[in-house]
Amino acid sequence: MNTKQYNTCVELYSDHLYRFMLKNVRNTDLAKDLVQMAFEVLWLNKDNVEEEKAKSYLFTIGYRKMIDEIRKQKRIVYNEEMNDSIGGYTQTKSIDLKKTLELALNKLPDIQKQLILLKDYEGYSYEEMAQLTGLNEGQVKINLYRARTFLKNELISVDTHI
């Protein structure tokens, strides 16, 4: 990959990667840092990465960096943020399917959330998700199944609550 192709990758994939990071870490600065780091690694290895595989490479690097960061910070701050927003939701009773879904998404275990985002945002296949996360395809399927069931139940419970 040459400089021009790298810059094309910036245009094509930076938004996708940022969205994925932001949804996972829920911190704009950290998400931006992770995107920067992923692209920096891509730049350093651009000679060894083909343009067609750049997206997968970026997500793999970004995912690993994100896991490292999450482990470092232990998500204390984010859990507080999440609880606040849920509280706000129950008090105001503002019914918005999208918001409900996002709140439910944040209740999911990290791995399930990541898989849901990879599937829905980026359209990754089971195989690709397995490669990215280091799980096998069976584990990917099970986690996705549990995540979907949980999200579905959350939506149903909100409907009945109203």
Added chain:
Amino acid sequence: MAMITIHNYETYLIDYLHGELAAERVDEMEFFLQENPAIAEEFQHLQQTILVPDTTIVFEDKKSLRKPAPSLIVRLKPYYSAAAIVIGVLCFIYFLLRKDSPSEPLASQTKTLLSTPSTVNNTQQKDPQQAPEKIVPHPSPALIKPLATAQKTANASIAKKNKQGSPATTNSALDIPKPEKQIYEPKQEQVVVKEMPLKKEEPIQLPIPQNNTQEEVQDAATLANNIAPSKQTIEFNTRKQPKLFKALAQLTRLSRKVKHTKEQLTEHEYIVMIGNTKLFHLNNN
């Protein structure tokens, strides 16, 4: 393969939701959902859990991620640049004046003279009697004397030939010495390239000679594939194929080099400087 039932449908349903269900199972699943409205409703709830990417979330600082194309600075030395500019201007003026000067016919005449051998050869083959008339140049005043001298010499040689019983004609006033036939006539063993009647999508078939290297054969085959869309069939004289193959291989290598160079050129941006003064800046992006 197990049927989709009320007891095992979950995994199939999730696969169906994610578009990962095997193609042969899709119809079965759709039929199953029709037969089981409760599960169809469950499927609708599951469909609602699919997230839609929020396109309003964008990474705004893309500029920080982009990398500048590597710059190549072409630094010209001031004295050399000035000298080059002066020489260029002088050359331009010289050619401009030369174009208007009466010496132009001389130049065109020289061209005519240079081009005559092939003309002579061709015309003489067709009609030897008309050939001298066709090649009569139009001499400029500057050439009258030298041409008159040449004419005398030519006439003398013709006279000599006539004395010896040569069949050469003498009706031309400016008969230029006839060039040697061996130089211009095509050799019998030369490579023959024929353009054959076109056939639909017929690939070019080049017989592979034994004494070429593998690389040369591959290059030639690549070239043949590249020119295939022109729908032309090329036949080569078998005696000269190795040379042709070498030429084709060399051509392919050259085209590769050109392609590679082009890629490199488009990747860089260029800054042309005279001394420390920036003259212009070319940016391919």
